[in-house]
Amino acid sequence: MSRRSVADMLQLATGVSRFFGAQRVLDGLDLTVEEGEVVALLGRSGSGKSTLLRLLAGLDKPDAGQVTVPDGVGVVFQEARLFPWLDVLDNVTIGLPRTARAAALDALAEVGLADKSRAWPLTLSGGEAQRVALARALVREPRLMLFDEPFGALDALTRIAMHQLVVRIWARHATTVVLVTHDVDEAVLLADRVLVLDGGRIAHQVTVTRAADGSVPATELLDRRAELFSHLGVEQLGALRRQARAEPETPLSQQERLAQT
Ligand SMILES: Nc1ncnc2c1ncn2[C@@H]1O[C@H](COP(=O)(O)OP(=O)(O)OP(=O)(O)O)[C@@H](O)[C@H]1O
Ligand SMILES: [Mg+2]
Numbered sequence: 001m002s003r004r005s006v007a008d009m010l011q012l013a014t015g016v017s018r019f020f021g022a023q024r025v026l027d028g029l030d031l032t033v034e035e036g037e038v039v040a041l042l043g044r045s046g047s048g049k050s051t052l053l054r055l056l057a058g059l060d061k062p063d064a065g066q067v068t069v070p071d072g073v074g075v076v077f078q079e080a081r082l083f084p085w086l087d088v089l090d091n092v093t094i095g096l097p098r099t100a101r102a103a104a105l106d107a108l109a110e111v112g113l114a115d116k117s118r119a120w121p122l123t124l125s126g127g128e129a130q131r132v133a134l135a136r137a138l139v140r141e142p143r144l145m146l147f148d149e150p151f152g153a154l155d156a157l158t159r160i161a162m163h164q165l166v167v168r169i170w171a172r173h174a175t176t177v178v179l180v181t182h183d184v185d186e187a188v189l190l191a192d193r194v195l196v197l198d199g200g201r202i203a204h205q206v207t208v209t210r211a212a213d214g215s216v217p218a219t220e221l222l223d224r225r226a227e228l229f230s231h232l233g234v235e236q237l238g239a240l241r242r243q244a245r246a247e248p249e250t251p252l253s254q255q256e257r258l259a260q261t
Pocket of ligand 2: 049050051148
């Protein structure tokens with residue numbers, strides 16, 4: 001919450017329902033975010049996270065209720081979704097007038113790809129392609145950025161580099177962000193508030209308290225993680241092992257991440 005000074009609220013979804021055949025995926029869901037807030041959305045596979053994001057992005061319509069998003073929404077998906085027949089710069093400026101080229105070059109520089117503007121998408125690494133997708137969203141100066149597991153396909157090191165990059169960019173642009181992720185740690189490290197989607201609604205929310213420098217203290221990470229795991233109905237493996245062996249607490253392991261897909 002420390003990143004914001006003005007507390008303008010955006011009521012993005014009001015009583016939103018979405019059905020697919022007989023399946024009720026979203027059920028009267030309400031979602032409000034504060035301008036400049038970074039909100040992470042967690043939930044089991046199939047809980048409706050992408051469905052909600054598609055509605056917010058205007059790519060789908062609710063069966064009931066209302067979606068109200070500000071003008072200018074940027075979306076970044078798990079795959080970069082670049083057009084292979086366009087070079088990087090043309091991918092970033094697609095649909096924009098030629099006057100946007102200077103801003104596009106700035107956006108590419110911001111994501112560390114100043115030297116790749118004339119490269120072809122097929123020659124890029126996964127992390128580079130994702131950074132192009134980020135630049136494509138940024139150049140439109142969105143008030144709201146939607147991310148659907150944007151780091152899910154990246155290796156661990158690239159993922160950490162992307163975390164650092166997006167945190168810098170979000171802070172610089174004071175963007176409001178809704179980030180879908182499977183990764184509880186990623187949610188706590190990146191978001192001001194973590195929401196759990198369950199039963200078609202936001203069933204729980206957890207607020208993350210940061211240190212003055214914006215980092216998340218280790219104890220805060222552990223506490224919020226434990227809270228979220230319990231909301232997600234997932235026993236942490238460490239706790240289960242301790243229970244089984246009646247051993248004292250051990251350091252955290254990577255295995256405690258959600259592996260739902
Ligand atoms: N276009 C569609 N037609 C029919 N069913 C759909 C459609 N889109 C989504 N669904 C169903 O809605 C449910 C929610 O899907 P959604 O993609 O929103 O889940 P998710 O929370 O994003 O899951 P994951 O974490 O695996 O990405 C799933 O059961 C899915 O099969
Ligand atoms: Mg999804």
